[in-house]
Amino acid sequence: MNTKILQTDIQSLRGEIAVPGDKSVSHRSIMFGALANGETIVTNFLPGADCLSTIACFQKMGITIEQTGKQVRVIGKGFKGLTEPSEVLDVGNSGTTIRLMMGILAGQNFSAALAGDHSIAKRTMKRVVEPLREMGAAIDGRNNGEFTPLHIRGGSLKPIRYKLPVASAQVKSAILLAGLQAEGETVVIEPEETRDHTERMILQFGGQVIKEGQEIKVQGNQVLTGTEIYVPGDISSAAFFMVAAAITPNSEVVLKNVGLNPTRVGIIEVMQKMGADITVEELPSKGEPIGTITVRSSKLKGTTVSGELIPRLIDEIPIIALLATQAEGTTVIQDAAELKVKETNRIDTVAHELSILGADVKPTDDGLIIQGGTPLHGGEVTSHGDHRIGMMLAVAGLIAKGKIELHDPAAINVSYPEFFEHLGQLI
Numbered sequence: 001m002n003t004k005i006l007q008t009d010i011q012s013l014r015g016e017i018a019v020p021g022d023k024s025v026s027h028r029s030i031m032f033g034a035l036a037n038g039e040t041i042v043t044n045f046l047p048g049a050d051c052l053s054t055i056a057c058f059q060k061m062g063i064t065i066e067q068t069g070k071q072v073r074v075i076g077k078g079f080k081g082l083t084e085p086s087e088v089l090d091v092g093n094s095g096t097t098i099r100l101m102m103g104i105l106a107g108q109n110f111s112a113a114l115a116g117d118h119s120i121a122k123r124t125m126k127r128v129v130e131p132l133r134e135m136g137a138a139i140d141g142r143n144n145g146e147f148t149p150l151h152i153r154g155g156s157l158k159p160i161r162y163k164l165p166v167a168s169a170q171v172k173s174a175i176l177l178a179g180l181q182a183e184g185e186t187v188v189i190e191p192e193e194t195r196d197h198t199e200r201m202i203l204q205f206g207g208q209v210i211k212e213g214q215e216i217k218v219q220g221n222q223v224l225t226g227t228e229i230y231v232p233g234d235i236s237s238a239a240f241f242m243v244a245a246a247i248t249p250n251s252e253v254v255l256k257n258v259g260l261n262p263t264r265v266g267i268i269e270v271m272q273k274m275g276a277d278i279t280v281e282e283l284p285s286k287g288e289p290i291g292t293i294t295v296r297s298s299k300l301k302g303t304t305v306s307g308e309l310i311p312r313l314i315d316e317i318p319i320i321a322l323l324a325t326q327a328e329g330t331t332v333i334q335d336a337a338e339l340k341v342k343e344t345n346r347i348d349t350v351a352h353e354l355s356i357l358g359a360d361v362k363p364t365d366d367g368l369i370i371q372g373g374t375p376l377h378g379g380e381v382t383s384h385g386d387h388r389i390g391m392m393l394a395v396a397g398l399i400a401k402g403k404i405e406l407h408d409p410a411a412i413n414v415s416y417p418e419f420f421e422h423l424g425q426l427i
C-alpha cells in the first residue's frame, strides 16, 4: 500500500478551481445513454474509477462507449438492446454502479453476475434486492442475495408501489429503472427527499416521471432517446475545498461550475449556519443548476446537523466533521446511520482518524459529536480505502502542525483523480 506525506501547516489557500464532473450524474449519463435509442454525447464527464467501472460494465453488455477524458459518446440500443455479458460485471468500489445497474438488469431477459472490491463485498444489497424480487427478478448471492458476488436473472416485471425503508437515491433509482421496463405504473415513496438526478435524466432523455409530494411515479415500457448531457461540477468534491478555505487562515478559494441541485446543497446551508464566509452565484444553465462558490476563512461556531438535511449532504459528513473540529462549541450530527453502510463505516473511520490528529470526535449510533476548537497535530492516518476519508484527511493536514503520513491516498481516484493537483494549485 502506498503512503503520502501530506502538506501541513499551510499559511493560506488562494485561487480558483473548476471541480470535476459530478459522480452521480456521470454514472447516470452512461446508463441512460445505453438504454436510450441512438447517440448520447456527455461533456464534463468524471473519469474517476467509479464511473469508469460503469462504462466497462455496459461495454460488456454490448454497448459502444468511446471515452476520451471528460468527453464520452454512447451509442444506445434501447431497453432491449443490452446483451448477456460473458464475464462478471465488475463494479469496483462503486455502490451507485451496482445498485442502479441491478434495477436495469431486473428487466433484462438474461443472466448476469456482479461483483466488486473488498468494500463492495461488505455493503448490503438487500435494500435493492427486496423490491426488485417483488417486481419479478430472480436474484441470488451470499447470505440469500444480500452480498456480492450476486447473480441476477431478469425478465418481465410487474410494477410496485414501494415505500423506501431508508432515504436512498440509489434504491429509488434502481426501482425507477426497473419501473421504466415494467408493465404499468411504479411508485416510489421517499421518507425524505434524496438527490433527484435520475428523475431529471428521465426527462432529459424524453421520458416521463411525475413527482407528487413524496411519491415518484413512472410508467413502464417507456422509450428514451439519446441526447446531449452536460455534467455539472460535483459539489461533493467542491466540499473539500470549501471546508479547506473556511479553516485555513487568510484563504479565499473560488470554485467554478459547481452543481447546485437543491437536493445536494445541504453543505452550503450548514456552512452558512456555522458562520462561514461563503457566497454563491448561480449562473444560467440548461440542465442541472450550476454556479460559482467563493469561500473565505472565518470564525466558525458549532451546530446540529440532522433530519431532512442528512440526505442532502450525506457524502459531505466526513468533511463537515473536520470543519466542526475548528468551530467554537459542540457540533452534533444525528440521523445519519446510513454512514455505516458507505465505502467504510464512516462514523467509525471519521472518529478514529480525526482522533489520531488530536480532534475530539465521538461516534454515536447515528452520527458524531464533535467538540470544536481543537488544534490538530501530526500522525499516521489511513483512508481505509475510502476516497472521502482520504480527502478529508488531506484537508485536515493543511491546518495540522507536524508530519502526517496518509496511507492509501490512491483511494481518492474513485471520485477525484486530480485532487492533489488542484490542492497544490491553491497552496
Ligand SMILES: O=C(O)C1=C[C@@H](OP(=O)(O)O)[C@@H](O)[C@H](O)C1
Pocket (backbone or CB within 6 Å): 023, 024, 025, 096, 167, 168, 169, 170, 171, 173, 195, 314, 315, 338
Ligand atoms: O444515487 C447516487 O448517485 C448516490 C446516492 C447516495 O447513496 P445512497 O442512495 O445509498 O444514500 C450517495 O451516498 C452516493 O455517493 C451516490
Ligand SMILES: C=C(OP(=O)(O)O)C(=O)O
Pocket (backbone or CB within 6 Å): 023, 050, 093, 094, 095, 096, 097, 315, 342, 343, 388, 415
Ligand atoms: C457513497 C459513495 O458512493 P457509492 O455508494 O457509489 O460507492 C460516495 O461517493 O461517497
